[in-house]
Amino acid sequence: MPRVTVYYTQNCPYCRMAKAYLERHGVDYMAIDVGSDREQAKKMVELSGQYGVPVITVDDEVIIGFDAQRLNELFGTAKGEDVTDVLIIGAGPAGLTAAVYCSRKMLKTTVVSENIGGQALESWAIENYMGYRMVSGADLMQKFEEQVRSEQNIHLELDRVRSLQREGDLFVAETATGRTILAKTVILAQGKRPRKLGVEGEERYLGRGLSVCSTCDGPLFRDKVVAVVGGGNSALQTAIEMSKIARQVHLIVRSTIKADPSYVKQYEERKNITTYLHHTVSGLQGNGMLTGITVRDEKSKKETTIPLDGVFAEIGWIPNTDFLDGLVPLNDQKEVIIDINCTTATPGLFAAGDVTSIRTKQIITAAGEGAKAALEAYAYLTR
Numbered sequence: 332m333p334r335v336t337v338y339y340t341q342n343c344p345y346c347r348m349a350k351a352y353l354e355r356h357g358v359d360y361m362a363i364d365v366g367s368d369r370e371q372a373k374k375m376v377e378l379s380g381q382y383g384v385p386v387i388t389v390d391d392e393v394i395i396g397f398d399a400q401r402l403n404e405l406f407g408t409a410k411g412e413d414v415t416d417v418l419i420i421g422a423g424p425a426g427l428t429a430a431v432y433c434s435r436k437m438l439k440t441t442v443v444s445e446n447i448g449g450q451a452l453e454s455w456a457i458e459n460y461m462g463y464r465m466v467s468g469a470d471l472m473q474k475f476e477e478q479v480r481s482e483q484n485i486h487l488e489l490d491r492v493r494s495l496q497r498e499g500d501l502f503v504a505e506t507a508t509g510r511t512i513l514a515k516t517v518i519l520a521q522g523k524r525p526r527k528l529g530v531e532g533e534e535r536y537l538g539r540g541l542s543v544c545s546t547c548d549g550p551l552f553r554d555k556v557v558a559v560v561g562g563g564n565s566a567l568q569t570a571i572e573m574s575k576i577a578r579q580v581h582l583i584v585r586s587t588i589k590a591d592p593s594y595v596k597q598y599e600e601r602k603n604i605t606t607y608l609h610h611t612v613s614g615l616q617g618n619g620m621l622t623g624i625t626v627r628d629e630k631s632k633k634e635t636t637i638p639l640d641g642v643f644a645e646i647g648w649i650p651n652t653d654f655l656d657g658l659v660p661l662n663d664q665k666e667v668i669i670d671i672n673c674t675t676a677t678p679g680l681f682a683a684g685d686v687t688s689i690r691t692k693q694i695i696t697a698a699g700e701g702a703k704a705a706l707e708a709y710a711y712l713t714r
């Protein structure tokens with residue numbers, strides 16, 4: 332057996348996915364929490380040239396990120412074909428709630444998701460989910476997961492659906508690790524993903540100072556200088572939390588701050604946040620690792636370079652609908668069009684949460700829509 336080490340942080344979804352993959356393939360590994368162990372964090376950065384997790388070492392090979400293709404080459408592809416009553420794509424608030432409702436209707440339920448918890452995992456503090464005065468996204472999603480795992484009829488897999496088609500009466504899903512899943516009905520609950528900055532060098536610096544997951548990578552920037560790009564709730568939340576970890580936070584806002592008053596109040600109280608209103612990121616500098624960004628004042632067009640160690644992009648989200656490829660109508664935002672009962676134009680195909688055309692994108696509404704989609708799938712199967 333090769334020597335396998337996984338460098339991870341507590342809240343990183345891809346770390347959990349990598350560990351679940353290794354466990355599914357019966358691979359023994361050592362797990363090192365680089366969020367709490369600064370010496371090991373330094374070692375990981377030296378080994379990988381990365382300020383991002385997970386990093387996996389297999390003997391002398393260093394694998395950056397959850398690279399399912401490379402892991403399959405090393406440990407073999409999981410094969411198999413199952414027919415399930417309901418396939419739920421995504422295990423955020425919508426998918427996890429849908430799973431519990433399906434299970435309670437005794438439906439054979441398969442959930443395939445890249446992580447368990449979805450975007451909510453990225454929230455440092457949730458103050459508007461009923462029953463909790465304040466809870467971190469990770470803790471809330473842990474509760475959701477515990478409830479799903481206590482149900483008998485749910486099979487939960489950490490994987491990514493890369494294609495979905497209809498063949499006769501069944502849906503056929505192919506996953507990133509090479510599995511084929513056959514389903515009588517499907518609930519799309521795959522949410523959205525972060526929007527890119529759109530500047531030269533973005534791909535090169537991703538994980539090398541540029542991050543789209545502050546709850547995953549934030550602890551690696553202790554006492555360093557970082558920038559947060561964006562002016563909405565997510566950006567402000569990240570700036571507030573990073574101001575408690577990093578020495579200095581630069582907040583780059585394209586126009587003005589458009590966040591909830593409660594976040595604005597906390598942000599105004601932080602002394603180590605410098606704000607650049609009406610600025611955009613026009614360049615990234617570095618030599619292997621990110622060492623600075625250039626920001627442009629959109630009014631005067633003047634450019635300023637800020638030396639720093641990390642940048643967190645919090646500039647919006649794109650629905651995860653690329654793999655649907657004509658299977659179901661999308662709106663001009665590429666969201667799945669649903670009616671008030673979470674049904675799509677394709678019989679047997681339902682959708683819930685942030686991936687849909689519903690305007691409100693919140694945990695409580697995603698969970699509610701997940702419940703509706705599950706009950707509609709049940710009605711469809713028993714009709």
Ligand SMILES: Cc1cc2nc3c(=O)[nH]c(=O)nc-3n(C[C@H](O)[C@H](O)[C@H](O)COP(=O)(O)OP(=O)(O)OC[C@H]3O[C@@H](n4cnc5c(N)ncnc54)[C@H](O)[C@@H]3O)c2cc1C
Pocket residue numbers: 420421422423424425426443444445446447448449450451452453454455456457458459460490491492493520521522523565568651654683684685686692693694695697
């Ligand atoms: C930083 C931040 C803070 C937030 N704070 C709050 C808050 O305080 N209160 C609140 O109510 N809302 C908050 N939100 C919004 C809230 O998190 C979302 O509205 C909610 O998570 C949407 O749930 P969802 O299940 O529809 O989608 P998501 O949470 O996006 O979950 C989608 C799931 O699908 C998986 N997936 C995606 N593509 C695939 C694929 N091809 N195959 C398999 N799986 C896939 C993803 O990995 C994920 O697990 C916040 C969001 C962010 C980013």
